Every structure is written in structure tokens, then in C-alpha cells.
Amino acid sequence: MNAATETFAISSATRQFLERKHQLFIGGKWQNAQSGETFAVIDPATEARIATIQLANELDIDAAVAAARKAFKGEWSKISSHQRTRLMLKLADLIDANMQTLAELEVLDNGLPMMLAQYTIAGYASEFLRYYAGWATKIHGETIPVSPMGVANGESLTYTRREPVGVVGAIIPWNAPIAMFVLKLAPALATGCTIVIKPSELTPMTALFMCDLIKQAGIPDGVVNVVPGIGTVAGEALTRHEDVNKIAFTGSTAVGKKVVESALGNLKKVTLELGGKSPVVVFPDADVQAVTMGAIRAAFFLQGQNCMAGTRLFVHKDIFDQVIQGVAGIASQMKLGHGLDPATQLGPLISAQQRERVMAYIKAGKDEGAELVCGGEAPGGKGFFVKPTLFTHSHQNIKIAREEIFGPVLYAQSFGDSDLETIAAEANKSIYGLSGSVWTKDIAVGHKMASLIDSGQVSINCHAAVDPAIPFGGNKMSGWGREFGKEGLEPYLKTKATTVIFSQPPF
Numbered sequence: 001m002n003a004a005t006e007t008f009a010i011s012s013a014t015r016q017f018l019e020r021k022h023q024l025f026i027g028g029k030w031q032n033a034q035s036g037e038t039f040a041v042i043d044p045a046t047e048a049r050i051a052t053i054q055l056a057n058e059l060d061i062d063a064a065v066a067a068a069r070k071a072f073k074g075e076w077s078k079i080s081s082h083q084r085t086r087l088m089l090k091l092a093d094l095i096d097a098n099m100q101t102l103a104e105l106e107v108l109d110n111g112l113p114m115m116l117a118q119y120t121i122a123g124y125a126s127e128f129l130r131y132y133a134g135w136a137t138k139i140h141g142e143t144i145p146v147s148p149m150g151v152a153n154g155e156s157l158t159y160t161r162r163e164p165v166g167v168v169g170a171i172i173p174w175n176a177p178i179a180m181f182v183l184k185l186a187p188a189l190a191t192g193c194t195i196v197i198k199p200s201e202l203t204p205m206t207a208l209f210m211c212d213l214i215k216q217a218g219i220p221d222g223v224v225n226v227v228p229g230i231g232t233v234a235g236e237a238l239t240r241h242e243d244v245n246k247i248a249f250t251g252s253t254a255v256g257k258k259v260v261e262s263a264l265g266n267l268k269k270v271t272l273e274l275g276g277k278s279p280v281v282v283f284p285d286a287d288v289q290a291v292t293m294g295a296i297r298a299a300f301f302l303q304g305q306n307c308m309a310g311t312r313l314f315v316h317k318d319i320f321d322q323v324i325q326g327v328a329g330i331a332s333q334m335k336l337g338h339g340l341d342p343a344t345q346l347g348p349l350i351s352a353q354q355r356e357r358v359m360a361y362i363k364a365g366k367d368e369g370a371e372l373v374c375g376g377e378a379p380g381g382k383g384f385f386v387k388p389t390l391f392t393h394s395h396q397n398i399k400i401a402r403e404e405i406f407g408p409v410l411y412a413q414s415f416g417d418s419d420l421e422t423i424a425a426e427a428n429k430s431i432y433g434l435s436g437s438v439w440t441k442d443i444a445v446g447h448k449m450a451s452l453i454d455s456g457q458v459s460i461n462c463h464a465a466v467d468p469a470i471p472f473g474g475n476k477m478s479g480w481g482r483e484f485g486k487e488g489l490e491p492y493l494k495t496k497a498t499t500v501i502f503s504q505p506p507f
């Protein structure tokens, strides 16, 4: 038994769910995986097993895609957009009603602190569904004034229809499991697509719990299929599948490139939300206290396992020491612990492997001459913890300033009285372009700098503002396409143009 569930109270609903048999959810039914292979799901704070899941292979992916295709052609295609809205609102209410269980599962599975788990569920997952539920009835084409083949004006009609793209394959990472799950599910349901979701094998629990809620909400069988599995097996099979119309992928840039290759077979549509190494640019007039807290949040939210993380901190020389002292002061006092402990501010990393990866970056930082201001160690004992770490250095030609670490490691550098273009050039020295923030009280500097940062998203006086209505996605090697907002519907839709002529063409 997991030490944590003995030390901290968890609800009986959570306990019962964990003790259940965890199969694949295909065509609205729980089914055994074809290979019989299983996987131990670990609480990263205690290293204890919390559940054993079954792993999907190619054959299971075939079955899930077939179920999604059947639902797409059948029952789901006949359901009105109003009804899709109602089903989505019902699912959102069920998420809220089961918030405690979902939050406990997320904490035990992923390691994040309880308060953040609750936020990703009630503040994000259910609101995200409600936002897209509203869109289901507002997706429509246009009529276009044309004169095809020379027919007179007014002697023809051309209209477009926005049709669902079909069967969507969604592949999601482990860093914010339920948020990622809903992020792919909501636009699929709103547009009338069906979906096969492959959660990360490291964090499948909330995705599996969601299947019960999907069923309870009355969403028809086969519309949503959930198949946890290994990336190179189940993920690869889904991205290669000839009957999948679109892949919505969130994960690393390296795997994103593989997804594109696998998608070539049937030229399925692909959206990619990939890595980041986002800049936080602080001008000398900024509110130092707000900057300090903002930089902490930007760097250490989800233990730094956050694609939007602000991991390159650029501070004007006049306030550099003040900001660095402030950040180090707070970071070195942050309480690491189990997410179920209300005092915990920082949880563990997801796995031993991730901790090794992060520790190797910390070693590289030291070896390449960066100054370690605080952290830099993994406390001993159980759990994959790494202390929040701050390095400073004078230039970015070192690994920790260039590569995405995906752990609680912040790199900081000062700048002088250069023009905004020069400062922006330094902030843009990255293969990534996902997020970024500018801190200043001067609105002209704020907006100019925001326009110069080459990222899909820039926030002023906060970092990584997230809302279902704010488009989100990456420039450069941070990805293809946008999710969230109205734009987030586009990749789930295709346009059909239809023309009728009322008179014969003149030639």
C-alpha cells in the first residue's frame, strides 16, 4: 500500500477507483488489452505503486479507431449541435461534482500539490469544456458572392460548410494530465469529431476516471476512446493509422518530429504543442516584489515540468541583484513534499528518469561555469524530488540556457541600457517560441517588447496567462497550429464549398 494514502486521508471513492481493474475504454466498454501487458502506476512522491493498468498495443489502437469511426459515421453524426452542447455541459458538471476524487487521483499519479490539482480541474478542465460547449452551436460557413463559369451575378449561390475532420488521435504528456485530456476532448466534441486519446502511461488515472463520467454524461459509445500505452507502441500506432484523420499531439519536440513522419502515410492533419524555453524580461521600473513572485511561479509551477515555464530570466542590471536575492530567498524556503500535504509548495518530478535528467543539467550548469545561487540538489529518501534551483551567468552559450530542462531549474542573466531590439534578440536566442513575459510599468515598453518576442504567447506583468479563450501554441520549434479559443476549433474542422448555378453558363 502507498505510504501516502495511509498518512493522508483520501476519499473512499478514490480508494475504490484505485483498487479497480484498469482496462482500456473502447466503444464505451472496458476491455482487456490484447497483449495482456500491464504497467505499474507510481506515486512519484513515495515511489509506491498506486495501481496497475493495462497497456494498449497496435491491435487495441485498431479497435479504438474502428469504434471511433463507427460512432463518427453513426449515432454521433445525427446528434444536433445543441445536444452536443448539453452533453458537454453535463460532463463539465460531473467533473465539478467529482472534483475531490479527480484531484486526489491527479496528486497521487502526477505529484503536483493538491491546490494546483484542484485548480487544473475546477478552474480549468470543467471551464474549458463549458467554453467549447458554447462554440458547438456557433460553427458555421459563409455564403460567398461569385460568378462561376461566367454566369451573371446573382445567378448562382456558393456556400461553405464547416465539417468535422473525422476521427482524431490525441497524444498527451504526463505534466498536467487532466488539463491535457480535456484540452483535446473539448474541441473534438464541439466540432462533432470522435476521438481516441492516448494518455501517458506514467499518468493515466484521471483519464481512466473520466471514462466513467463520459459514460454517465450520456456521450454515445465510441465517441471517446481512452487507450493508455507506451509511446513507441500505442502512440506510434495511432499516429501511423490510416483511418485517423488528425493527430493532436502535446509532448516533446523530438517526439513531435516523429509524429510528423508517421503521419505522412495518409497525410493526416497534425497539430503539435511542443517544448519551450521561454524568456521573462524584467525592466528596471518593474514592481520587484511582483517580479519575484512572478518569476518563482513562471519557473517552478508544476516543478518546472511545464511547457510554458519561464526558464530564462533577463533582468535589468539596476535591479538584478535585488530580484535574484528575492527569488533565491523564496526558492530556498519552498517546502517540498507530498501533494496531499497542504503545506507542500513543490512536489516531486514525475520519475526517477526525469530526476536524473534534471540533475545532469544541474551538473552541466556547474561544469560550464554558471554560478549556482540556490538549490542544485536532490534530497535523499523516497520520492523524485529536486530542490528549486537558480543559476546565473553572463551568456547563453551553455546547455542550461539553451535546452528545455523540464524541471525546477531557472537560468538568469542581466542586461544593460540597450535598445529593445538588442534585448529582444537575446530573449529570442532559442529554438523555441512558446511563451514569454515582460515586466514593466511603461505601457509602450511593455507592448513593444511583447511584439518583439518571437513566441505564440506573451504576457505583460504576469507569466503564461491561460484561459480557454486565449489562443495558445508555439512559434519556431515549439509547434504547429494553435489550441484554445476560436482558433483552437480550426484543426478539428474542414471546409466544404458547394456551388449551384441557376442559369446556363454563356460558354
Ligand code: NAD
Pocket: 171, 172, 173, 174, 175, 198, 199, 200, 201, 229, 230, 231, 232, 234, 235, 236, 239, 250, 251, 252, 253, 255, 256, 258, 259, 272, 273, 274, 275, 276, 306, 307, 404, 406, 434, 474, 478, 479
Ligand atoms: P514525450 O514527447 O516523451 O511524450 C508525449 C506523449 O507522446 C506521451 O503520451 C508518449 O507516450 C507519446 N510518445 C512517445 N513516443 C512516441 C512516438 N514515437 N510516437 C507517438 N507517440 C509517442 O513528452 P513528455 O516527456 O511526456 O512531456 C514533456 C514534453 O512535453 C516537454 O518537452 C514539454 O515541453 C512538452 N509539453 C508541451 C506542452 C505544450 O502545450 N506545448 C504541454 C505540456 C508538455
Ligand code: MN
Pocket: 041, 042, 043, 044, 108, 109, 110, 202, 203
Ligand atoms: Mn504516476
